[in-house]
Amino acid sequence: MAALKDIKRKVSAVQKTKQITRAMNMVAASKFKNALHRMENFRPYAGKFLDVINSLALRVEPGVHPLLTVRDGGKITAICMTSDRGLCGGFNSNLIKYVERFIREKTREGKEVKLITVGRKGRDYFRRKAELKDEYVDVFGRFTMDLAGEIAAGVIDSFLAGDCDELYLINNQFLNVSVQKAALVRILPVPSLGTTEALDHDRTVEYLYEPSAPALLEQLLPRYVRVLIYRALLETSAGENGARMVAMDNATRNCEEMIQSLTLKYNKARQAAITAELMDIVGGTEALAKG
Amino acid sequence: MAQELMLDIVTPEKRVFEGQVDEVTVPGAEGQFGVLKGHTAFLSSVGIGELSFTQEGKKTFFAVNTGYAEVASGRVTILVETAERSDMIDTERARKAKERAEIRMAKSAREEELDYERMRLSLIRALTRLKVAEKS
Numbered sequence: 001m002a003a004l005k006d007i008k009r010k011v012s013a014v015q016k017t018k019q020i021t022r023a024m025n026m027v028a029a030s031k032f033k034n035a036l037h038r039m040e041n042f043r044p045y046a047g048k049f050l051d052v053i054n055s056l057a058l059r060v061e062p063g064v065h066p067l068l069t070v071r072d073g074g075k076i077t078a079i080c081m082t083s084d085r086g087l088c089g090g091f092n093s094n095l096i097k098y099v100e101r102f103i104r105e106k107t108r109e110g111k112e113v114k115l116i117t118v119g120r121k122g123r124d125y126f127r128r129k130a131e132l133k134d135e136y137v138d139v140f141g142r143f144t145m146d147l148a149g150e151i152a153a154g155v156i157d158s159f160l161a162g163d164c165d166e167l168y169l170i171n172n173q174f175l176n177v178s179v180q181k182a183a184l185v186r187i188l189p190v191p192s193l194g195t196t197e198a199l200d201h202d203r204t205v206e207y208l209y210e211p212s213a214p215a216l217l218e219q220l221l222p223r224y225v226r227v228l229i230y231r232a233l234l235e236t237s238a239g240e241n242g243a244r245m246v247a248m249d250n251a252t253r254n255c256e257e258m259i260q261s262l263t264l265k266y267n268k269a270r271q272a273a274i275t276a277e278l279m280d281i282v283g284g285t286e287a288l289a290k291g
Numbered sequence: 292m293a294q295e296l297m298l299d300i301v302t303p304e305k306r307v308f309e310g311q312v313d314e315v316t317v318p319g320a321e322g323q324f325g326v327l328k329g330h331t332a333f334l335s336s337v338g339i340g341e342l343s344f345t346q347e348g349k350k351t352f353f354a355v356n357t358g359y360a361e362v363a364s365g366r367v368t369i370l371v372e373t374a375e376r377s378d379m380i381d382t383e384r385a386r387k388a389k390e391r392a393e394i395r396m397a398k399s400a401r402e403e404e405l406d407y408e409r410m411r412l413s414l415i416r417a418l419t420r421l422k423v424a425e426k427s
Contacts, residue, residue, distance in 0.1 A: 045370060216334065
């Protein structure tokens with residue numbers, strides 16, 4: 001009989017877990033919808049922006065701006081973007097693995113890698129394992145372009161001051177709800193932007209600039225860094241909630257399966273107990289009749 | 292040669308306006324400029340100010356905040372941090388921002404340059420909003 005009670009207790013425990021995972025799934029779904037919406041709204045801006053900076057970069061001399069200059073130093077800074085909270089499948093661990101591999105490779109090349117972590121999970125993991133230059137924690141609950149501006153201003157200053165020679169951004173690219181892929185982008189020095197074939201014909205016509213092209217570039221480049229970082233923030237936020245949605249959906253389904261198999265076990269055990277009892281009674285009466 | 296003039300106003304939050312217009316006036320960083328159809332390719336930074344365009348004889352005003360404008364083959368693209376149509380401006384908020392900026396500017400004039408500059412920009416934004424809001 002003890003086994004019966006145990007099983008019953010287990011079923012109710014799993015049931016409660018299932019309620020929680022289902023609730024988390026629903027919360028993640030609504031957050032995901034918001035994040036996706038923001039990402040879609042930002043897309044035209046980012047697209048147009050990159051178009052313009054591309055066509056501008058084609059027309060100025062490389063090396064005209066310090067942010068475009070390639071330096072030979074070995075100091076690398078990588079912005080590593082994870083979520084603040086867990087329970088979202090392999091979302092963070094995949095990214096962390098990717099970052100570790102990146103650090104290993106660069107260290108082997110004799111370069112020094114420092115990290116700027118955005119998001120609690122990455123900070124917690126790398127706190128003791130790597131050198132952190134800066135950290136941004138608990139930012140994904142509410143963030144605006146200002147956060148991207150803050151991060152961008154920090155890295156641009158350190159680049160110009162010579163504290164870092166290359167700046168990379170590692171974040172999970174959002175492909176769809178269930179697929180996020182860790183990806184690496186070099187932000188600084190700004191990679192050769194202008195590729196003629198990527199531009200359609202009317203972009204190669206001569207422009208008038210106001211103020212001059214270098215002066216415009218001066219204003220646009222910091223904003224370019226900010227746009228890239230903001231886009232990564234949006235993608236991380238959407239990806240995190242998408243991954244959590246899927247993870248929680250799976251968890252809910254597993255709970256259901258477990259409840260089913262436990263219920264089956266419970267019924268079997270109960271039936272066995274009843275049968276055993278009946279046998280006892282039958283055995284008893286037969287013994288009485290004989291006697 | 293494109294005979295129409297298309298206008299596109301985009302901010303990081305959303306696409307604010309997209310459509311065919313007759314004429315656009317943009318608050319460029321080096322002074323206001325107007326764009327009509329057939330304008331040559333042109334790229335300019337945009338300051339804080341008042342943007343307006345005419346659509347079927349009706350003039351619409353926007354308060355915009357720093358970014359840039361691109362004109363290419365009959366298409367004007369305005370990329371700015373914020374853009375608010377005159378009748379969507381929160382005048383109450385703008386008035387408060389103006390007061391706050393004025394007070395803090397008076398206080399920090401001697402102290403910190405950076406703060407002063409920030410407040411100055413905030414004041415200009417607030418004043419622009421109030422001015423544009425009056426036109427709705």
